[in-house]
Amino acid sequence: YWVDTTSGHPGESQRIAADLKSQGVVFFDCAVSGGPAGAAAGTLTAMVGGDRESFGKVKNIIASFAKNIVHLGPSGAGHAVKAVNNTLLAANICSVSEGLIALKKYGIPLDVALKAINTSSGRSWVTQQRMPEHVLTRGFDYGFSLGLLCKDVDTCMGMLQESGLPAPSLRSTRELIQVAKNILGDESDHLEIAKIIEDWSGETIE
Template sequence: MLSSAEMDTDRRATKPPNTCNTRRISVTSRSYGFVGLGNMGLPMARRLLEAGYSLSVFDTRRDVAETLVADGATVAESLSDLGRNADVVFMSLPTPDAVKAVCLSPGGLREAERAEVIVDLSTTGPRVATEVAQVLSDAGKTWIDCPVSGGVAGARKGTLTLMVSGDAGWIETLAPVIACFGKQFVVGTEAGSGHSMKIINNLMSSAALAVTSECLVLGRKLGLEPETMLEVLNSGSGRNSATTDKIPNFVLPGSFDFGFAIALSSKDARLCLEEGDRMGVPMIVGNAVRQLMNIARDSLGPDADMTEVIRVVEGWAGAEVRGKDVAQKAAE
């Protein structure tokens, strides 16, 4: 028999992601907008279109926005244009400053004639989310936290984890739409709560990648094979998101195309550490993780993939963690 806590957790999760493709309710009568068609935003917008939702899209790169026309999207000429044609606007933007600009700048969503709900899929951080939510509320609009985790592959497949907070009525209303992206967990009713959860998640993810990178490089120096190390780690207590996904899929093949820039990893770590300082919580390990991410960003460039953090450790140690096939080709 489930405990009351387990029952509450079960109720907070929506139905599986493919719900949006099999059941249509009143939300289909609304028009939707999507701002920000980057590595995450583009596949997420496409999932809404595949589900049959009416979607207007906007990105500063018009050529990217136009790739969705064949899927049924309408390309907005500006934020104002999108705001005239959408009842609910989703945002997937790279930085808190970008979120503020889209929402609060002249011609932004605060001034939109129609948009009544703004759903933030970005990693904005709780302070900026709270600030923007208040300004939008004063303008008669509703803000919903909805940051995501799961990477580009999860965005394409609709298997993301979504950390939602805000107005309970709107969250319930939009649940079938949000289900197109993945599994929804309602973490609070206040603006910023979802983003608090997200920055905690992202720092932990980066920490797992950082320590796994160091340990696997050490293992190579000690003569251990990467595939063997991962097999053992994934059967034992060292198992984490880096050993199960990032290292085998993006590091061993040498592709480094997980799809999340190292500069964004550094930014997310900063947001979490700032909250730690604000709340008086020491973040000793977190600060070390951020330092390594900053070194990788400065060494490899801000657009380098986050999985390339291991290349910094490899350079220091003089050992490389690659799959047998990749290593053999390099030797040839």
């Protein structure tokens, strides 16, 4: 068995799975989410694609580093969901940054605003954890690079292209984070996207 915990293009994962199958090896694309803290604690989410009948053979291995293990379908499914998940993350960082700056312009304390948002329909992991713990504190220290986020978003863009889907919101997100990467560099924390939006707005998120 081969369990690939990187992120990648689902089409490439399918080709790898087919090549390995011809050699008697069962391949699983097993993309993970949860960041460095989740990896250290063994509480990652694992997004798994591959043969369902063989999945039980590797599930216990995956459980050594992941708490939430979801078998999503055939080869490529794990990498597909990871790419879309991280594109949604990027879109959320952009939209939450813009929204919080708008609230600050109205004189509303952002920590108080987030308390309301986080018990309302606009809440997300970005509003509940990443903004209060890593942006409002000015730490920008989550530990996931902007370059890696852009790689996942580009994978999603490839999926959209292959599927013939317009997806204007997701494509706009890609343009925004590409600008951020060009300015900040690959090694910047992905949450530093907020700094670019701050610069454009003339206001800080704190």
